[in-house]
Amino acid sequence: xxxxxxxxxxxxxxxxxxxxxxxxxxxxxxxxxxxxxxxxxxxxxxxxxxxxxxxxxxxxxxxxxxxxxxxxxxxxxxxxxxxxxxxxxxxxxxxxxxxxxxxxxxxxxxxxxxxxxxxxxxxxxxxxxxxxxxxxxxxxxx
Amino acid sequence: xxxxxxxxxxxxxxxxxxxxxxxxxxxxxxxxxxxxxxxxxxxxxxxxxxxxxxxxxxxxxxxxxxxxxxxxxxxxxxxxxxxxxxxxxxxxxxxxxxxxxxxxxxxxxxxxxxxxxxxxxxxxxxxxxxxxxxxxxxxxxx
Amino acid sequence: xxxxxxxxxxxxxxxxxxxxxxxxxxxxxxxxxxxxxxxxxxxxxxxxxxxxxxxxxxxxxxxxxxxxxxxxxxxxxxxxxxxxxx
Amino acid sequence: xxxxxxxxxxxxxxxxxxxxxxxxxxxxxxxxxxxxxxxxxxxxxxxxxxxxxxxxxxxxxxxxxxxxxxxxxxxxxxxxxxxxxx
Numbered sequence: 001x002x003x004x005x006x007x008x009x010x011x012x013x014x015x016x017x018x019x020x021x022x023x024x025x026x027x028x029x030x031x032x033x034x035x036x037x038x039x040x041x042x043x044x045x046x047x048x049x050x051x052x053x054x055x056x057x058x059x060x061x062x063x064x065x066x067x068x069x070x071x072x073x074x075x076x077x078x079x080x081x082x083x084x085x086x087x088x089x090x091x092x093x094x095x096x097x098x099x100x101x102x103x104x105x106x107x108x109x110x111x112x113x114x115x116x117x118x119x120x121x122x123x124x125x126x127x128x129x130x131x132x133x134x135x136x137x138x139x140x141x142x
Numbered sequence: 143x144x145x146x147x148x149x150x151x152x153x154x155x156x157x158x159x160x161x162x163x164x165x166x167x168x169x170x171x172x173x174x175x176x177x178x179x180x181x182x183x184x185x186x187x188x189x190x191x192x193x194x195x196x197x198x199x200x201x202x203x204x205x206x207x208x209x210x211x212x213x214x215x216x217x218x219x220x221x222x223x224x225x226x227x228x229x230x231x232x233x234x235x236x237x238x239x240x241x242x243x244x245x246x247x248x249x250x251x252x253x254x255x256x257x258x259x260x261x262x263x264x265x266x267x268x269x270x271x272x273x274x275x276x277x278x279x280x281x282x283x284x
Numbered sequence: 285x286x287x288x289x290x291x292x293x294x295x296x297x298x299x300x301x302x303x304x305x306x307x308x309x310x311x312x313x314x315x316x317x318x319x320x321x322x323x324x325x326x327x328x329x330x331x332x333x334x335x336x337x338x339x340x341x342x343x344x345x346x347x348x349x350x351x352x353x354x355x356x357x358x359x360x361x362x363x364x365x366x367x368x369x370x
Numbered sequence: 371x372x373x374x375x376x377x378x379x380x381x382x383x384x385x386x387x388x389x390x391x392x393x394x395x396x397x398x399x400x401x402x403x404x405x406x407x408x409x410x411x412x413x414x415x416x417x418x419x420x421x422x423x424x425x426x427x428x429x430x431x432x433x434x435x436x437x438x439x440x441x442x443x444x445x446x447x448x449x450x451x452x453x454x455x456x
Contacts, residue, residue: 011153015172021227022178027248028170029241030157031456036164036239049455050383050448056432078455085163090456097178099171103249106169110241110456116434118448119455120384132385133454173370191369192297192362198346220369232370252370258348260362261369262298274299275368 003058004051006081009091017075018095025099027106029092035085041126044084045133050118054078061112065094065105072096072105078119089121145200146193148223151233159217160237167241169248171234177227183268186226187275192260196220203254207236207247214238214247220261231263290315290357294326296336299365303335311361319344320351322361336363376401376443380412385451389421397447405430406437408447422449 015026033045062074076092083089090113094106113119114135123131157168177184204216218234225231232255236248255261256277265273291312301307311325319342327333341364342349355361377398387393397411405428413419427450428435441447 011157011170015153019174019228020178022176024174024176024178026170026172026174028153028168028172029245030168030170031241032161032166032168032237034164034166034239036162036166047455048384050381050429050432050450053429053432053448057434086161095174097176099173099252103171103245107245113456115453117455118383118429118450118453120451121454122384132451134452135454136452189369190298192295192343192346192364195343195346195362199348255370257367259369260297260343260364260367262365263368264298274365276366277368278366 003055003077004049005077005079007079009077009079009088011091011093014075014077014091014093018073018093020073020095022071022097023073023095023102024097025102026093026095027099027102029090029106029110030088031090031110032088033083033085042085042123043126044082044124045089046082046122046124047078047080047089048120048122049078049080051080053118057116057118061109061116064112065108068108069094069096069101069105072101074105074109076109076113078113078117080119082124145197145219146191147219147221149221151219151221151230153233153235156217156219156233156235160215160235162215162237164213164239165215165237165244166239167244168235168237169241169244171232171248171252172230173232173252174230175225175227184227184265185268186224186266187231188224188264188266189220189222189231190262190264191220191222193222195260199258199260203251203258206254207250210250211236211238211243211247214243216247216251218251218255220255220259222261224266288315289313290317290355290359292322292355292357292359292361294322295360295362297362297364300336300340300363304330304332315357317355318351319349319353319355319361322355323351323363326363340364341366374401375399376403376441376445378408378441378443378445378447380408381446381448383448383450386422386426386449390416390418401443403441404437405435405439405441405447408441409437409449412449426450427452
């Protein structure tokens with residue numbers, strides 16, 4: 001499996017990948033492009049990446065999770081390209097014999113993604129402007 | 143919506159119910175009938191409930207969650223009847239503006255379900271025996 | 285009927301229904317009464333009632349209650365085995 | 371070519387690629403060298419290089435590294451804007 005896709009993420013596919021007779025709990029996380037009160041009319045977000053490094057870093061990240069939760073099964077996929085508001089940019093599924101492990105492993109993966117996976121986003125606004133998103137704070141107009 | 147169903151749970155339907163332009167994170171939990179090393183060959187589990195109370199208690203539980211996470215949107219459905227190993231008995235979706243709220247609300251719901259929602263399960267084993275599951279410990283042969 | 289007695293509908297679920305061989309019963313007892321009084325009466329009077337625990341989990345009118353909760357005429361009192369949902 | 375110089379491929383992504391108007395460059399510098407040396411050279415020699423931060427996030431051969439990591443001939447050194455995935 002590759003960790004990147006340019007098409008709609010499928011929760012069912014992620015869940016199917018991790019399901020196993022020994023796993024009683026599955027936790028799924030979906031990150032979705034918002035258009036809420038905090039986003040000045042975001043029409044879509046354009047996601048780009050250092051693709052070869054994303055694949056390598058996701059491999060290391062999943063291996064790190066497997067070390068911490070040896071019984072957990074993890075699947076993750078990040079979508080790239082222009083993603084309209086309301087659609088998911090990332091999907092993570094973690095299945096484990098017990099639910100605490102599933103929640104913890106899933107949460108670990110999304111936190112590490114935010115820290116390690118070289119993906120960037122540019123907000124495409126309804127007024128035609130474009131803004132690189134800097135999660136550390138300052139939006140950067142381009 | 144009713145909180146009980148006797149047919150296959152649909153993750154997509156739960157996610158669709160909670161999705162909203164203001165919510166950037168969605169956490170889903172699926173509880174699945176296991177047939178792992180800890181289960182002496184469980185073929186299926188028969189779920190039964192005090193159905194009127196399940197509906198009332200789920201209403202109170204979701205209201206409790208809404209008080210703690212006012213921006214979260216929550217959907218939950220419990221399946222009853224005979225559920226074969228590998229299929230889900232409960233599905234929970236929690237969407238929120240930020241992911242921490244989504245994870246916490248989803249985790250809260252499943253922990254409260256285990257504590258409050260009057261549902262019982264009887265393991266149907268491959269050798270034909272049946273066992274009521276007592277989560278406090280002792281399995282009770284019937 | 286005089287207000288010095290209360291009649292409640294008692295419901296049994298799952299393993300408890302199997303232990304007493306029925307899913308419901310009607311119990312009358314002197315008023316005022318508590319859920320604990322209902323439990324004692326069921327264990328004493330119902331065939332197989334002794335197989336039920338002395339302090340089961342209980343609900344009145346679809347709400348979890350403790351054994352010292354009071355019951356009124358017409359209430360529905362449920363005996364709940366250890367919860368195993370999810 | 372003598373082993374006293376190293377040539378690395380430098381890659382720019384997202385906002386940084388826009389700031390320097392290109393997605394890659396080749397940089398030669400005296401060996402031994404660190405990622406920090408590559409960053410300094412890029413900022414000095416590349417048109418628009420001063421628009422890049424002095425201490426960007428960097429990777430060598432697809433792995434996150436600090437600025438004091440050493441680089442070798444043939445390495446791929448990437449300038450990574452603040453990560454915004456997920």
